[in-house]
Amino acid sequence: MRIDLHAHSNISDGTEAPAAVMAAAAAAGLDVIALTDHDSTDGWAEAARGAVENGVALVPGMEISCRTDQGISVHLLSYLHDPTHEGLLEEITKAKDARLTRAERMVTLLAEDYPLSWDDVIHHVTPGATLGRPHIADALVAAGVVADRSEAFTSILTSHSRYFVQHYAPEPALAVELVRAAGGVPVFAHPVASARGRVVGERTYREMIEAGLAGLEVDHRDNPEEGREFLRRLAAKHGLLMTGSSDYHGTGKPNRLGEYLTAPEVFARIEELGTGTPVIR
Secondary structure, three states, X not given: OOEEEEEOOOOOOOOOOHHHHHHHHHHOOOOEEEEOOEOOOOOHHHHHHHXXXXXXXXXXXXXXXXXXXXXXXXXXXXXXXXXXXXXXXXHHHHHHHHHHHHHHHHHHHHOOOOOOOHHHHHOOOOOOOOOOHHHHHHHHHHOOOOOOHHHHHHOOOOOOOOOOOOXXXXXXXXXXXXXXXXXXXXXXXXXXXXXXXXXXXXXXXXXXXXXXXXXXXXXOOOOOHHHHHHHHHHHHHHOOEEEEOOXXXXXHOOOOOOOOOOOHHHHHHHHHHOOOOOOEO
């Protein structure tokens, strides 16, 4: 059984429609795929239809953007939560609105030095999608400023750039609590991906675990091997689930579906814990 629990569609920063992600998962030989768009569940209905048509099981999910009080970005995967839960929905809506305001400010700053407009960015956003830096990166690529998204993120759009603007995001422990309250299963995404920026310390792990964290995404291309060993020890100590996944974005990133997988027994436990919405088969 081949299980990949982290993939994005064009509802956030992937390049393929939700149904196309399901078709790609089937073509990659996957049995189970999770759709985890950033701060959005808008792709679930289309993905469900595509999953049934392509004979793969869909784990409805979401990737929640969080930030610690030290300004460190944390991504929390939520599986099988109730998308109508008032508390979680309110927090996600607040974060999405802040992303939009932030993107507008970043484009204003970028336009001072590069041939870029707000309309250029909007051109790369699927209607209703969660707008973010990847869409600004796509506009920079189209303008010939950078070769691809990766170059944009390591240069112009890095968090150390003068064009970078912070946006509101919930504290990680609060996000964990809300996911649990919504019947979901919270898993810390790529926790030691140091190439992306600063990573959290012991206090954040402790707060998230105390709030109800269910697991750690251990096998991910952005987690260095020494970091994975740390995560395995932490999971063993606290009884956390360990997942593996691709973080697929279509052509938006080099990550390939199924490059890392989650064990069937871990998936079974996630399905058992998730009470907010069912796996689609």
